[in-house]
Amino acid sequence: xxxxIDLGQVNWARAQFALTAGYHWIFVPLTLGxxxxxxxxxxxxxxxxxxxxxxxxxFWMTLFAINFAIGIATGIILEFQFGTNWSNYSWMVGDIFxxxxxxxxxxxxxxxxxxxxxxxxxxxxxxKRMHLFSTWMVAVGANLSALWILVANGWMQNPxxxxxxxxxxxxxxxxxxxxxxxxxxxxxxxxATGSGFxxxxxxxxxxxxxxxxxxxxxxxxxxxxxxACVFGLFSSLFVAYxxxxxxxxTVRTQPMKLAAMEGLWDGKSPTGLIAMGIVNGAxxxxxxxxxxxxxxxIPGLLTLMAHRSFTGFVPGINDLVSGNADQGIExxxxxxxxxxxxxxxxGDYKAAQKAGDGALAQSALAIFDDNxxxxxxxxxxxxxxxxxPVALTFYAFRLMVIVGTFFILLFVLFLWQSxxxxxxxxxxxxxxxxxxxxxxxxxxxxxxxxxxxxxxPWAIQGMLPVSVARSNLDSATVATTFFIxxxxxxxxxxxxxxxxxxxxxxxxxxx
Amino acid sequence: MTELVIIKREGATVGCMVNxxxxxxxxxxxxxxxxxxxxxxxxxxxxxxxxxLKTFFFPDFxxxxxxxxxxxxxxxxxxxxxxxxx
Numbered sequence: 001x002x003x004x005i006d007l008g009q010v011n012w013a014r015a016q017f018a019l020t021a022g023y024h025w026i027f028v029p030l031t032l033g034x035x036x037x038x039x040x041x042x043x044x045x046x047x048x049x050x051x052x053x054x055x056x057x058x059f060w061m062t063l064f065a066i067n068f069a070i071g072i073a074t075g076i077i078l079e080f081q082f083g084t085n086w087s088n089y090s091w092m093v094g095d096i097f098x099x100x101x102x103x104x105x106x107x108x109x110x111x112x113x114x115x116x117x118x119x120x121x122x123x124x125x126x127x128k129r130m131h132l133f134s135t136w137m138v139a140v141g142a143n144l145s146a147l148w149i150l151v152a153n154g155w156m157q158n159p160x161x162x163x164x165x166x167x168x169x170x171x172x173x174x175x176x177x178x179x180x181x182x183x184x185x186x187x188x189x190x191x192a193t194g195s196g197f198x199x200x201x202x203x204x205x206x207x208x209x210x211x212x213x214x215x216x217x218x219x220x221x222x223x224x225x226x227x228a229c230v231f232g233l234f235s236s237l238f239v240a241y242x243x244x245x246x247x248x249x250t251v252r253t254q255p256m257k258l259a260a261m262e263g264l265w266d267g268k269s270p271t272g273l274i275a276m277g278i279v280n281g282a283x284x285x286x287x288x289x290x291x292x293x294x295x296x297x298i299p300g301l302l303t304l305m306a307h308r309s310f311t312g313f314v315p316g317i318n319d320l321v322s323g324n325a326d327q328g329i330e331x332x333x334x335x336x337x338x339x340x341x342x343x344x345x346x347g348d349y350k351a352a353q354k355a356g357d358g359a360l361a362q363s364a365l366a367i368f369d370d371n372x373x374x375x376x377x378x379x380x381x382x383x384x385x386x387x388x389p390v391a392l393t394f395y396a397f398r399l400m401v402i403v404g405t406f407f408i409l410l411f412v413l414f415l416w417q418s419x420x421x422x423x424x425x426x427x428x429x430x431x432x433x434x435x436x437x438x439x440x441x442x443x444x445x446x447x448x449x450x451x452x453x454x455x456x457p458w459a460i461q462g463m464l465p466v467s468v469a470r471s472n473l474d475s476a477t478v479a480t481t482f483f484i485x486x487x488x489x490x491x492x493x494x495x496x497x498x499x500x501x502x503x504x505x506x507x508x509x510x511x
Numbered sequence: 512m513t514e515l516v517i518i519k520r521e522g523a524t525v526g527c528m529v530n531x532x533x534x535x536x537x538x539x540x541x542x543x544x545x546x547x548x549x550x551x552x553x554x555x556x557x558x559x560x561x562x563x564l565k566t567f568f569f570p571d572f573x574x575x576x577x578x579x580x581x582x583x584x585x586x587x588x589x590x591x592x593x594x595x596x597x
Contacts, residue, residue: 062545069549073557080560080569087572091587120546121539125531168580169587340595347592381596468594471572481568488559495552503545 008475010467013085016482018452020077022445023489027071027496029444032146032193033200033235034064035139039132040227046132056220058123059508060204061135063500065120070496075149077485085478089459089469095172096162096179097152104148111141146196147189154185156460157451158253164372164463166349166365171463183249188451191242194235195444198407201232202433202440205414207504209433212424217507225433226418233411239404244305251306251314254461256386257454259317260393262302265291267316267324273301276398279391285321285384317390321383332383339378342371376463385465388456396449403443410436 038061045053079101082090118126118134126134155161161178162171173179205228208221251258258264263279264271277295306314313327323331348364380386414433417423423430455461459469543550573583 065546065549069553072553073560077560077564080565083571083574084569088587088590091573091583117536117539121535125535125538166588168584169591170584343592343595346588350588350592378595468591472590473572481564484564484568492552492556499545499548 009473009478010470012475012478012482013081013470013473014466016085016478016485017078017081019482019485019489020074020081021448021452023493024071024074024078025444025448026441026493027067027074028146029192029196029199030067030203031064031071032143032196033198033231034060034067034203035135035142036197037200037204037228037231038064039136039139040231041224042132042135044227046128052219053223055508056223059220060224061119062503063203063207066499066503067496070492070499074489074492084481085471085473086459086469087471089464092170092464092469093156093460095170096155099173099176100148100151100179104145107141107148108145111138111145115141143193143196146193150189150192151180151182151185153451154182154188155179156458157188157455158182158184159460159463164375166346166368167353171460184253187242187246187249191239191246192447194239194242195447197235198232198239198404199440199444201228201235201411202407202437204228205232205411205433206437209430210504211507213427213430213434215424218424220508222418222423225414225423229411229414229418233408233415236404236407236411240408243401243404247305248308254455255315256317256320257388257393257450258306259315259320260388260390260454261397261450262314263291263390263394264302264314264316265318267314267319267327269313270300270303270310271306271314272297272299273305274394277394279394281391283390285318285387317387321387332377332380332386335374335377336380336383338371338374339376339380341378342368342375343378345371346375374462376458376460376465376468379465379468380457385457388454393450393454396446396453400443400446400450403439403446407436407440407443 038057041053041057041060044050045057115134115137118131119138122131122134159171160182161173161175163174164170165172179185204224208224208228211217211221212225247258247261250261259267263274263277265283265285274292275296275298278293280290280293283289283291300310302314303310303312306312315324315327315329319327319329321332323329323334345364345367349361349368352358352360352364377386410432413429414423417426417429457465457467459466540546573586577583577586
């Protein structure tokens with residue numbers, strides 16, 4: 001049966017989803033962070049009454065509006081794709097995702113229809129405090145809106161609070177609170193929104209650095225940098241903290257992902273963290289090849305991250321694939337066996353129900369219930385299929401962490417030079433500030449690559465692989481829409497960059 | 512009599528607020544400069560997404576192929592049981 005699966009279609013559908021999510025995440029983090037920065041700028045204006053701060057607020061608000069307008073609704077395309085390319089998945093999770101996505105939709109509508117309008121149309125029409133309140137509400141609302149999406153994503157990474165209904169082939173919500181308060185979802189939300197704050201701070205620093213390099217709007221740029229650097233420094237430290245927390249949770253919920261992130265094939269106690277390395281792409285589970293062609297390791301650090309102590313076993317890919325009896329880790333073979341029993345029992349249950357054989361149906365259901373926890377493994381052809389692309393996950397993780405660490409240093413340097421009053425003269429630092437924006441976007445994309453590529457082959461961790469989640473479509477149909485989206489999103493990105501750069505070159509006077 | 516006056520004033524205040532809120536939207540839209548370009552992009556994008564893409568390229572697979580939830584569930588169950596290697 002598995003031979004009938006059109007893997008080309010699965011990969012085109014994956015590529016399309018990755019493309020859409022990747023483009024969507026160009027716009028979203030800037031919206032999340034810039035909304036708060038606008039609120040900070042306006043708070044200073046309301047507190048000081050200084051009209052220069054109002055001018056400054058309106059400039060950044062204009063750039064916020066451009067990003068918001070161009071990025072709006074790009075996420076809805078992901079929902080289109082669920083229904084068309086991933087219809088099995090879409091059907092199966094409808095009960096779980098319905099509530100969070102509906103809340104998100106209602107939230108977004110009310111925030112955008114009310115406070116957003118006051119934020120842009122309400123200057124000099126409502127009181128200063130009412131306007132400030134609206135700006136804060138836009139920031140809070142936009143970020144809360146992201147919460148529901150990340151709760152849904154967190155559930156896919158760690159499906160909790162649900163039960164599979166074999167009659168309707170759906171995962172049904174048993175405990176909404178368990179879904180919302182899942183540690184994976186919360187740490188995911190904190191890390192993703194924190195990274196949005198960081199990116200927006202980089203954006204303000206980059207644009208302001210450009211003004212300083214061009215010797216334009218000097219006071220305006222220095223004030224913007226001062227606020228953005230404080231926010232950016234706190235955000236980057238917060239992102240580092242939540243990233244560490246996320247890794248701590250990942251080792252418990254998705255140990256294979258953590259092993260891929262670290263290129264760890266054979267677990268040890270204590271285990272070092274590979275600071276830099278060249279992955280041996282030819283390595284396969286169970287072989288004797290070295291995992292790295294070259295590497296620099298920090299002893300004991302991975303164990304510290306995973307267990308908050310220098311003792312404790314961190315499983316590697318081989319331990320997870322083949323099992324490690326000493327550590328009480330079961331191999332994937334056993335899970336595949338149980339998964340196949342679950343799938344087979346599901347078929348028997350369905351057939352027995354159609355035949356009206358109640359006793360057989362109950363017996364099949366009992367077997368299914370005993371093995372339902374490993375349902376997804378029943379679709380894997382071999383244990384090796386449970387291994388995600390190691391090199392891509394490893395490099396993306398390193399890019400994110402190295403660049404993230406660099407940002408902490410960058411914000412400290414900017415603040416230091418600001419306090420010394422030497423920012424205008426630090427032309428190398430200002431150039432670095434401009435370039436860092438692109439590094440920020442690269443880190444954002446790398447973060448999602450780690451999250452999503454690192455959990456392959458699962459659409460829902462352990463329960464549903466992507467090959468089963470897909471619709472019965474041919475690959476040509478999905479390939480066609482992939483290129484339509486490529487064209488559409490590229491056009492939107494060009495529009496964003498063009499309008500944004502024009503507005504920046506006009507400067508605060510055009511706000 | 513006094514109560515009536517208070518109710519009348521409150522009604523007038525609410526009406527005034529609604530009117531001011533409405534005027535804010537009207538004047539805001541009228542005085543847009545960059546906003547016109549942004550709204551054009553937003554509307555164009557929504558048209559392309561919801562009218563062209565959704566209609567012609569992204570039909571809801573299960574909604575178009577099957578008419579009842581039972582049929583949809585049956586189709587998904589069939590996929591779930593047939594896509595296993597064994």
